[in-house]
Amino acid sequence: MARIRFENVEKKYANGFHAVKDLNLDIRDKEFLVLLGPSGCGKSTTLNMIAGLEEVSDGNLLFDDELVNYTPPHKRDVAMVFQSYALYPHKTVFDNIAFGLQMRKAPRAEIETRVRDAARKLEIEHLLDRRPSQLSGGQRQRVALGRAMVRDPAVFLMDEPLSNLDAALRISMRAEIKELHQQMQTTFVYVTHDQAEALTLADRIVVMRDGVVQQIGSPDDIYERPKNTFVASFLGSPPINYIDGVIEDRNGDGVKFVRGDLMLTLPEEIAAKLRHSDRREVRLGIRAEDVDEAAQGGEGTIIRGKVNSVLPVGSDQFLGFDFYGEELFFRVSKDLSHKVGEDVALSVDLNRLHLFDKDSGQSLLW
Amino acid sequence: MAEVVHQQAGRGRLRAMFGYEERSAIVFLAPVMAVLMGVAVFPILYSFYLSFFRMKLTRPNRTPFVWFDNYTDLFTNELFWVSVTRTVVFAVTSVTSIAVVALLVALLLNQNFRGRRILSTIILIPWAIPYVANALMWKWIYDSGYGALNGVLYQLDFIDKYMVWLGDQDKTIFLIANAFVWKEVPLAAILLLVSLKSIPSDLYQAARVDGATVWQRFFHVTLPAMKPGFMLVMIYETMMAIRHFDLFFILTEGGPGDASHVLSWHIYVETFRNLSFGSGAAMSYVLALVTFALSYTFIRTLGRKV
Amino acid sequence: MTDVSQTRTGGIDYRRRQRLSRIAHSLVILAGAIVLTIYVIAPVTWLVSSSFQTEAEIVSVPPHWIPDEPTLQNFEAIFTAQEEEEITYETRSGQDPAAGGFIPSTAKNLLPAMWNSFIVATLVVILNLLVGVPAAYALAKIRFWGRDGSVYFILITRVIPDIALVVPFFLVIRKLGMLDSIFSLVLTYLAVTVPFSVFILLQYFEGLPDELDKAARVDGCSRFQALVRVFLPLSLPSLVAVVLFTFLTSWNEFLLALMFTQTEASQTLPILLAAFTSDFTISFSFINAAGVLAIVPPVIVAVIFERYIVSGLTAGAVKG
Numbered sequence: 001m002a003r004i005r006f007e008n009v010e011k012k013y014a015n016g017f018h019a020v021k022d023l024n025l026d027i028r029d030k031e032f033l034v035l036l037g038p039s040g041c042g043k044s045t046t047l048n049m050i051a052g053l054e055e056v057s058d059g060n061l062l063f064d065d066e067l068v069n070y071t072p073p074h075k076r077d078v079a080m081v082f083q084s085y086a087l088y089p090h091k092t093v094f095d096n097i098a099f100g101l102q103m104r105k106a107p108r109a110e111i112e113t114r115v116r117d118a119a120r121k122l123e124i125e126h127l128l129d130r131r132p133s134q135l136s137g138g139q140r141q142r143v144a145l146g147r148a149m150v151r152d153p154a155v156f157l158m159d160e161p162l163s164n165l166d167a168a169l170r171i172s173m174r175a176e177i178k179e180l181h182q183q184m185q186t187t188f189v190y191v192t193h194d195q196a197e198a199l200t201l202a203d204r205i206v207v208m209r210d211g212v213v214q215q216i217g218s219p220d221d222i223y224e225r226p227k228n229t230f231v232a233s234f235l236g237s238p239p240i241n242y243i244d245g246v247i248e249d250r251n252g253d254g255v256k257f258v259r260g261d262l263m264l265t266l267p268e269e270i271a272a273k274l275r276h277s278d279r280r281e282v283r284l285g286i287r288a289e290d291v292d293e294a295a296q297g298g299e300g301t302i303i304r305g306k307v308n309s310v311l312p313v314g315s316d317q318f319l320g321f322d323f324y325g326e327e328l329f330f331r332v333s334k335d336l337s338h339k340v341g342e343d344v345a346l347s348v349d350l351n352r353l354h355l356f357d358k359d360s361g362q363s364l365l366w
Numbered sequence: 367m368a369e370v371v372h373q374q375a376g377r378g379r380l381r382a383m384f385g386y387e388e389r390s391a392i393v394f395l396a397p398v399m400a401v402l403m404g405v406a407v408f409p410i411l412y413s414f415y416l417s418f419f420r421m422k423l424t425r426p427n428r429t430p431f432v433w434f435d436n437y438t439d440l441f442t443n444e445l446f447w448v449s450v451t452r453t454v455v456f457a458v459t460s461v462t463s464i465a466v467v468a469l470l471v472a473l474l475l476n477q478n479f480r481g482r483r484i485l486s487t488i489i490l491i492p493w494a495i496p497y498v499a500n501a502l503m504w505k506w507i508y509d510s511g512y513g514a515l516n517g518v519l520y521q522l523d524f525i526d527k528y529m530v531w532l533g534d535q536d537k538t539i540f541l542i543a544n545a546f547v548w549k550e551v552p553l554a555a556i557l558l559l560v561s562l563k564s565i566p567s568d569l570y571q572a573a574r575v576d577g578a579t580v581w582q583r584f585f586h587v588t589l590p591a592m593k594p595g596f597m598l599v600m601i602y603e604t605m606m607a608i609r610h611f612d613l614f615f616i617l618t619e620g621g622p623g624d625a626s627h628v629l630s631w632h633i634y635v636e637t638f639r640n641l642s643f644g645s646g647a648a649m650s651y652v653l654a655l656v657t658f659a660l661s662y663t664f665i666r667t668l669g670r671k672v
Numbered sequence: 673m674t675d676v677s678q679t680r681t682g683g684i685d686y687r688r689r690q691r692l693s694r695i696a697h698s699l700v701i702l703a704g705a706i707v708l709t710i711y712v713i714a715p716v717t718w719l720v721s722s723s724f725q726t727e728a729e730i731v732s733v734p735p736h737w738i739p740d741e742p743t744l745q746n747f748e749a750i751f752t753a754q755e756e757e758e759i760t761y762e763t764r765s766g767q768d769p770a771a772g773g774f775i776p777s778t779a780k781n782l783l784p785a786m787w788n789s790f791i792v793a794t795l796v797v798i799l800n801l802l803v804g805v806p807a808a809y810a811l812a813k814i815r816f817w818g819r820d821g822s823v824y825f826i827l828i829t830r831v832i833p834d835i836a837l838v839v840p841f842f843l844v845i846r847k848l849g850m851l852d853s854i855f856s857l858v859l860t861y862l863a864v865t866v867p868f869s870v871f872i873l874l875q876y877f878e879g880l881p882d883e884l885d886k887a888a889r890v891d892g893c894s895r896f897q898a899l900v901r902v903f904l905p906l907s908l909p910s911l912v913a914v915v916l917f918t919f920l921t922s923w924n925e926f927l928l929a930l931m932f933t934q935t936e937a938s939q940t941l942p943i944l945l946a947a948f949t950s951d952f953t954i955s956f957s958f959i960n961a962a963g964v965l966a967i968v969p970p971v972i973v974a975v976i977f978e979r980y981i982v983s984g985l986t987a988g989a990v991k992g
Contacts, residue, residue: 014817053886055385072386073889074897080890086883090905103892103901147891157890387814390895394810395822397803398866405863406829409840416840474704485705487978488712494974495716496924498942499966502949503719506960514718517735528733548715556982609833612926612942616949630835637839638931650836657833 002063002077002154002187003029004050009059011045011211019045021211023059032181032188034202036195036234042211043191047157050189052076063154074103076155079148083160085140087132093119093143094128100151118150121183138169145177149184156181158190162197174200195235199223207231224352229283229361232354238288238318238329244358249278256300257284257355260324265300267350273365274355282364285354288318288331291346301347307338319344410654417648422641429644436648446649448624449632452539456628457607460543460550464603465596467547468554475555476562493552501616504545508532508617532618535625542613542626550606554599561595562588601661608657629653716967723747723960730957746961750782781936781944782962789940792854793922796861800869800918801911803862808873809899813885823874830867834927837863842931852934860928865918872917872984876910877903913984916977920970941966 004027011020020042027033035043048054049061052073061069068076079100087096094115101111119125122142132140141161148156161177162170178201181188192198198205199219207214207222207230215227226232232240245259255271257264264284266274274280291303308327309320312334319338321328330346338344355364384392417436421429440446475486492500507514508531516528532538565588573583611630614620620627620635633653637646722730724742810816811823841860850856880903888898904911926942933939945966948959974981 014815014819048886051886051890053889055387070385072894073886074892074894078890080887082883082887084881084883086881086887088884088887088902099888099901100891103897147887151891386895388816391810391814391816391819394806394814394895398807398826398870399822401803401859401863401866402826402829405841405859406832406837409837409844410832412844413836413840416843470704471708474701474708477701479698479701479705481705485708486982487975488709490974490978490981491712491716491971494920494970495967496926496942496945496970498924498926498945499963502945502959502963503715505949506722506956506963507715507718509956512731512733512735512956514715514735517733517737521734548711605831605833609835611835615926615930616946619950633835633839637842643839643843646839650839653833654836657831657836661831 003027004155004187004189005060005062006046006049007060007062009049009061010057011042011049011054012057019211020049023213025206025213025216027187027189030185030187032178032190032201032203034198034205035189035191035208036193036198036205037208037214038193038234040210041208043193043206043208044159045211046208047080047159047189047191050155051078051080051157077153078155078157079151079153080157080159081144081148081161083163085132085144085164087140087143087147089132091131092128093124093130093132093135096132096143097128097146097150100147104151114150115146118146121149122146137165138173141165141169141173145180149180152184152186154186156184156186156188158188160192161190162192163194170197177201195237199235207234225363225366226285226354227363227366229285229356232285232356232363236287238331240285240287240354241328241330243284243286243323243326243328245282245284247274247277247280247282249274249276257282257353259284262303262323263300264303264348264350264353266353266355269351270353270355270365277364281358283356283358283361285356286328286330286348287352287354288329290349290352291330291332292349293332293336293346301350302345303348304343304345307340307342307344309340310338321346413647413650416644417651419644420642421644421647432644436645437652439645440648440652445624445627446632449627449629452624452627453608453629456539456543456546456610456626457604459540460546460607461600461603463543463547464550464554465599467551468558468599469592471551471555472558472562475559489552489555491552492549495549497549497612498616500545500549501613504541504548504613505532505617508541533622535622538618538622538625542617545613545617546607546610550603554603557599557602558592558595561592565591604660605657608660609653719960719967720964722957723964725957727955727957730955730960746955746958747965749779749958750961750965778944778947779958781939782941782965784936785939785941785944786965788854788938789923789942792857792861792940793919795854795858796865796922797915797918799858799862800866800914804866804869804873804914805904805911806896806899808870808877809895809903811870811874812877812880813882813898813903814895826867826870829863830871834864838927838931841928845932851932852938853932854938856932857922857925857929857938857940860932861918861922861925864925864928865921869914869918872913873907873910876907880906909980909983912977912980916973916981917984920973923970 004025006023006025009020009023010018012018023042023046025046035046037043045054049056052068052071052075056069060067063076088099091099097115097118098111101114106114115128116125119128122145124139124142124146127135127139127143132143135143141164144161148158158177162173165173174197177190181201190197190201199222202219204216204218205222206216209230215222215231217225222231223235226235229242243259243262245257245262248256248258248263249271255266255274255277257266286303303323305321305323305328307319308322309318311318311320315334316331317334317338319330319332321330321344332346356362357364418431418433419429420432420435471489475482475489495503510516510528510530510533513531515531516525519525520528531541569587569591570583573587578586609630610628611634614626614628614631615634618626620631629649630653633646633649636642636649718737721737721739722735723746724744725736725739726741726743726745729736729740807826811819837860845851845856845860848856850859884902884906885898888902889895893901924942925940926946929940929943930946933943945959945962948954948962
């Protein structure tokens with residue numbers, strides 16, 4: 001029920017730290033937006049500014065069309081789930097969930113029904129009389145969700161809500177949060193440093209670094225069409241491989257990427273974006289999974305190297321691969337057995353290559 | 367629409383400097399700041415101002431401005447220097463005694479034994495009782511006619527006739543120091559106990575594995591680790607000692623002669639008996655500065671070794 | 673063969689030495705505990721014991737450590753003094769004049785003085801909480817320009833010696849016409865105690881997670897409501913410590929009270945006690961009884977709330 005707009009927003013702290021720089025972001029109504037980035041990138045600050053927990057230093061923050069720069073959190077219709085859950089230790093689970101409604105002077109009967117409703121949905125009805133200290137981590141997480149959802153807020157904010165849970169629980173809670181978003185029909189803003197969470201949950205992802213937005217887009221955009229090497233590296237596991245080389249565009253037999261023995265003929269769509277780029281130094285990105293074992297592609301698609309390490313990961317295996325002294329990692333099917341020290345040739349999926357400017361790291365393709 | 371936004375933003379510039387956070391902080395801090403400004407900062411500044419006037423309540427209508435006369439008078443006044451000496455003797459004696467006794471108490475309370483909890487409650491008693499009651503109690507103990515000190519020493523045959531205690535010039539400051547130490551040890555011991563407890567036990571284990579004896583462990587592990595605690599105790603107790611007044615007022619009134627004429631007593635006499643407020647203020651200022659300087663140098667010198 | 677026996681004797685030797693050192697260790701502890709207990713308890717016991725003695729007994733040489741005929745007359749004198757009409761040289765408690773025991777006419781002021789002390793201490797406690805709690809919360813949880821400066825400012829005011837404040841205090845209070853009023857005591861005691869209160873509370877509030885504060889505010893609390901509805905219920909231990917400290921400090925304070933009070937309208941217990949001690953005509957046993965009365969309330973408080981006091985002392989000390 002709310003659209004949130006950042007217009008040229010800056011956040012500077014008293015100690016001079018510039019946490020967010022010139023942020024322009026339009027969060028659509030009912031969207032699930034994920035703020036993704038390493039710690040200290042400004043994503044939590046951005047979330048806190050939406051909540052009103054941190055004041056905007058400069059620029060405008062608008063909820064729908066209302067300027068809320070100076071509106072304190074209790075006058076904004078937002079709910080928030082915290083990494084540490086931040087349950088009130090002196091209140092029962094019921095009172096924890098009810099507190100937000102009580103503060104907004106909801107009628108008693110309504111509080112009762114809404115708390116019980118939320119508790120039923122989250123399957124924590126039997127815990128309502130307990131105190132937070134008597135709950136497990138997963139149960140606390142549910143109470144924290146209940147506390148936010150019972151309010152039926154205009155914006156639902158989550159600050160790394162799953163980081164304190166163990167791996168198995170984290171996956172199942174992810175599904176529940178996604179379901180919650182569909183049920184609640186409200187705007188979600190979710191902060192995480194976990195790319196997997198971002199890719200599964202988000203309608204759109206905002207990747208941030210050092211207070212600057214790197215890219216805004218759907219999970220597909222972010223993963224398939226990263227705007228720079230930072231975004232490309234941040235997503236994907238094992239991370240994307242980089243090979244520095246030059247573009248050759250001479251004899252009319254196609255645009256090529258060259259590094260030593262390696263010569264990849266770039267497909268037409270990519271080549272079209274590289275006119276007049278002869279001798280240009282570029283950085284080639286190959287995602288770990290974008291290679292194939294069998295050398296079906298013929299010359300112009302093959303990358304050769306020596307196996308450094310073999311790491312089976314259940315469904316497939318990671319191949320550590322020595323290429324001119326650099327270690328590249330590829331994900332290959334586990335059907336084929338490789339030995340350390342062996343020479344291998346892998347064919348590269350040319351349509352999924354990424355090319356970046358070597359100095360600026362900006363994508364040459366998107 | 368856009369215009370409205372901008373108008374709001376314009377008005378907001380002012381509010382941005384005093385946003386909700388700042389406004390709440392101001393409101394929450396205003397009372398405490400008002401109290402401290404009115405009842406601590408203002409008096410200090412006022413006394414600084416007063417220290418430039420010759421102000422005697424016996425001559426309320428003549429308060430000439432005298433520049434630094436109050437300060438120069440102070441430093442040429444023999445009794446002032448006597449009081450400084452007495453204060454130093456008192457402070458050094460009592461602070462070292464407090465440090466030693468409190469260390470022993472802390473080491474004892476750091477052991478595990480039955481009755482430890484009761485003992486640690488008992489040692490709070492001296493801390494809790496009022497200084498005046500403490501003074502009254504020691505005055506009675508030191509009483510030369512019927513006091514307990516004479517009684518005990520006599521019954522144990524240490525003395526063959528009752529002695530004069532507080533009335534003896536050579537003993538009086540140390541007897542007062544003893545009363546001071548008795549009352550201050552609990553606090554110091556608790557502070558030292560905290561720094562003892564914060565020493566990680568694997569440090570001892572490592573020392574033991576290295577073959578250190580009990581004494582080596584004490585001197586090489588325990589004492590260095592307690593340095594911050596000691597620093598705190600020394601600063602605090604020094605400040606308490608050089609400003610102490612109650613015991614001197616009740617036990618000796620600065621006497622006999624000038625044997626216990628310490629600085630705080632000197633200020634009191636000068637101000638409230640001689641009613642000379644200007645020089646009283648000047649001395650207050652000197653004492654405040656000395657206190658600051660002492661705590662600062664303490665932090666610097668001890669802090670460097672930590 | 674020989675090796676084995678050697679190690680065995682070595683082992684036994686070692687065990688024996690260990691046992692010996694353990695015994696020595698507990699002996700040292702026992703001795704230390706006894707010495708410490710005597711050191712702390714003996715002076716107080718002597719005071720209490722002599723408050724139960726008659727004037728005749730108290731002047732015996734050597735002293736009677738335990739009263740032969742314990743008497744409550746000194747305490748009776750304090751608690752009934754009010755009802756007596758006027759105590760003059762002739763009517764003084766009608767005891768053996770040879771003993772020279774004298775209950776002063778100011779005995780009837782003791783209970784009012786205790787009451788004054790109690791009122792002053794209580795008001796100081798209440799004001800400390802009203803003033804200190806919001807300040808500590810703001811310093812702990814609100815990030816604003818000047819926060820660090822405010823903390824240092826409060827820290828420095830703690831270091832100012834009260835003797836240095838006395839002269840200007842006196843002149844200001846005199847000018848305001850507030851001499852001989854308990855409100856001047858309340859005000860000055862507040863200034864003396866509030867920095868310490870703020871530090872105890874600040875320490876405690878900083879220990880409570882920031883996210884709790886954020887959660888409360890997102891849940892709809894203003895700053896004030898977050899403090900009252902979430903932080904206060906969680907900070908009971910530090911509140912108890914503040915109450916105890918400010919109460920005891922006010923109850924025990926002497927110097928400022930000496931300057932500002934003149935009559936029984938505002939005199940606190942320490943002032944009256946001090947007046948007794950400087951009067952050579954007053955019975956020793958009566959003075960001691962008065963001293964016991966002054967000691968009992970703070971000692972009871974300290975014993976009951978030992979745990980809070982120790983944690984409060986250490987919290988305040990770490991910062992201050």
